Amino acid sequence: MPYVNIKITREGATAEQKARLIQGATQLLVDVLGKNPKTTVVVIDEVDTDNWGVGGESVTVRRARGE
Numbered sequence: 001m002p003y004v005n006i007k008i009t010r011e012g013a014t015a016e017q018k019a020r021l022i023q024g025a026t027q028l029l030v031d032v033l034g035k036n037p038k039t040t041v042v043v044i045d046e047v048d049t050d051n052w053g054v055g056g057e058s059v060t061v062r063r064a065r066g067e
Contacts, residue, residue: 001039002029009059010046018044 004025022042029035049059 001041002033002035004029004040004042006042006044008044008046009049009052011049013044013046 006021006025021044025042026037026040029040030037049063052059054062
């Protein structure tokens with residue numbers, strides 16, 4: 001049973017976009033590894049930008065600077 005964990009920042013991904021991520025990740029495992037889509041688990045975790053850091057700074061700080 002494959003398990004895929006997708007982590008994205010909490011910035012308004014729509015239900016439709018998340019559904020497409022789930023479908024796409026599932027299909028990738030089917031196409032590349034021949035996995036059964038009925039037993040493939042995909043979880044999307046949305047993380048606040050204050051809790052996601054890049055280069056020693058939170059994403060919130062980087063976005064405030066326009067990065």
